[in-house]
Amino acid sequence: MDTIRTAPGAVDLVLFADLFDAHAADIVARLNEEDAETAAAVLAHLPLERAIDVFDRPELARAGDLLIDLPHERAGEILKGMADDRAADVLRALDDEDRSELLKRVDFDSAWPLKRLLAYPEGTAGSLMSTEFVSVPATYTVAETLRHIRDVERTRETVYAIHALDPKTRALLRVVTLRELIIGEPEQPILDLAPDREPITVRADVDREEVARLISIHDLLSVPVVNERQQMLGIVTVDDVIDAILAEGSEDVQKFGGVEGTTEPYLGTGFFSMYRKRVGWLGVLFISEMLTASAMQHFENELEKAVVLTLFIPLIMSSGGNSGSQATSLLIRALALGQLRLRDWWRVALRELPVGVALGASLGVIGMVRIAAWQGLGIFDYGPHWELIGLTVGVGLIGIVTFGSLAGSMLPFLLKRLGFDPASASAPFVATLVDVTGLIIYFSVALLILRGTLL
Known part of the structure; x- marks a missing residue:
């Protein structure tokens, strides 16, 4: 077994002796935990066929960077031996300069199919296909x-x-x-x-x-x-489709949480990359939430007269956001599976409207029962007009949950029509949208029901 200990920070391959006879998947799992220098040193000394098997595994992180770090001849041999579709995926993740450098390390007959695959847009059948059939x-x-x-x-x-x-x-x-x-x-x-x-x-x-x-x-x-x-x-x-769909599914899950999609492992993502992928959505959501503050300022007088209404603001806003997130998740999945087309938006709206009313009514009843129970048991005194407060909460929930369901179901259609990924209709975005409109609906209902009493 070779041992490289000629310089500070060099790699002792004896520590990785067990990998030389291990399964490719186990080698990938171990190398993903190591730094790039160590992983490249191990790959440089693996038998060529085993190294090719490792690079052919989509789970190998930083595959392109590892190829760049390998000796020129070794990198060329591995790239030439890899499946064309996998090699193209690895090259696609690199910048133009590194990609060109790696392509120079293989002969023309090996480079030509890779260049042809790289010409197809990412996410298409051409970018996934193998020319080895x-x-x-x-x-x-x-x-x-x-x-x-x-x-x-x-x-x-x-x-x-x-x-x-x-x-x-x-x-x-x-x-x-x-x-x-x-x-x-x-x-x-x-x-x-x-x-x-x-x-x-x-x-x-x-x-x-x-x-x-x-x-x-x-x-x-x-x-x-x-x-x-x-x-x-x-x-x-x-298997190519499964790998691609899993990668896309991971990106969609990240988008649902308000994070720019990434295929890099969490621990393999640098500080500035992590910051860049998260700050954009946070900034948009923060600016959007400012509208919530503006809405509350608009109803400042009502809040002063009926402070008790503020107790239910978190309840109202979260219920609307939750119903919107549910609808968004269902619609994004249906659009992704081809179960719905853009022209079906009106059918979805007609379906979500009664569902939203029913869901809102169910939550409204629970809210009214809770207010009556707390008042009757002496846990909290909502004042002489507690019945009207309960009615305000119940009717407000019907309006807000219905709006949340409609907004959450229509937003994916709108984004798809504008050419954006429907997954961008993330839960935080829908929740923020419903927060603003929910406050307006809630206080509008309060003005109608409590006018002449608390307001």
Whole structure:
């Protein structure tokens, strides 16, 4: 075992001896806990095939930076051995200068497919696809196809789907599964084994969510990516889609909390990066909350006359924000799964309106019962007009929860129509919106019910 201890801060590889025979996933987990210098030193001394397996794992943090830190020849060998789609993902995370530097470390034949994949926008089928797929002329027999698979198996992303191409135009005609191929007779044409229907395909510019939907509903292991002439550009495998959707899901969860989406591990995110991703939303929300203060100033006289109303402001505001957050979460999920289209906004509004009224009425009854119980048990004295105060709270909750449900359900449609990610309709944003309008609704109801008594 090599030991590097020639300079202060150098790495003693003896401490990582157990990793040299470990599974790639275990190596990734260990290296993610180490600093970049240590991780790069270990990767530089791993057997080449094992190092390639490690870099092929999407869970490896700072993969691009680690490649840059490796010796030139070693980085080139690893990049060349990686699956094209994974290598493209790693390169896409780097800046232009580092990306160009790494591409110089591989030969033209290896760099060309990577450059082609990098040309596709992130989040599309083209950016996810692998160019390493199994294809044969449609005139091949079962025996010829099996022989071809044995020859190319090590260089292909998957061999479970065999793509039969027109010998002249190279257009995709049929897709044959490995199971169908194995049960065929050796001299049988592979087209005889293929289902008698056009294969499910996508274009390179299709969003990854649509690719995931097709793979899910058709129970596919991969989906071919084709051009306008039905010629194959690559395939998107189910594991690529899962990795992409998991990454997008993590970003969406972060956006729900009012944080700019990031794929970096929490501990791997620097101070300034963490600050930048959080300060923007906090600033927007803080400025928005200033409107809440303005609304309360507008009702200053009412507050002075009926201080008891202030006791229920947190209750009122949180209930509206919670109902809005519920509706937003449901609608964002439905839009992401393709269950709703933009033109369905009015159907959603008609659905959320009675739901919001029912939810608000339920909370209103609970609030009124609570006020009556506290008054009757002598826990708190709301004054001679406690019944009207209870009615104010109950009616106010109906109005605020209904508005919250409507606002929370319509905001994702609005953002999607404007070209923004609906996940940006985060819970804090909806809550802030409902806070301002909720105060206006609450005090407007109070003016109507308590006029001539407390107000």
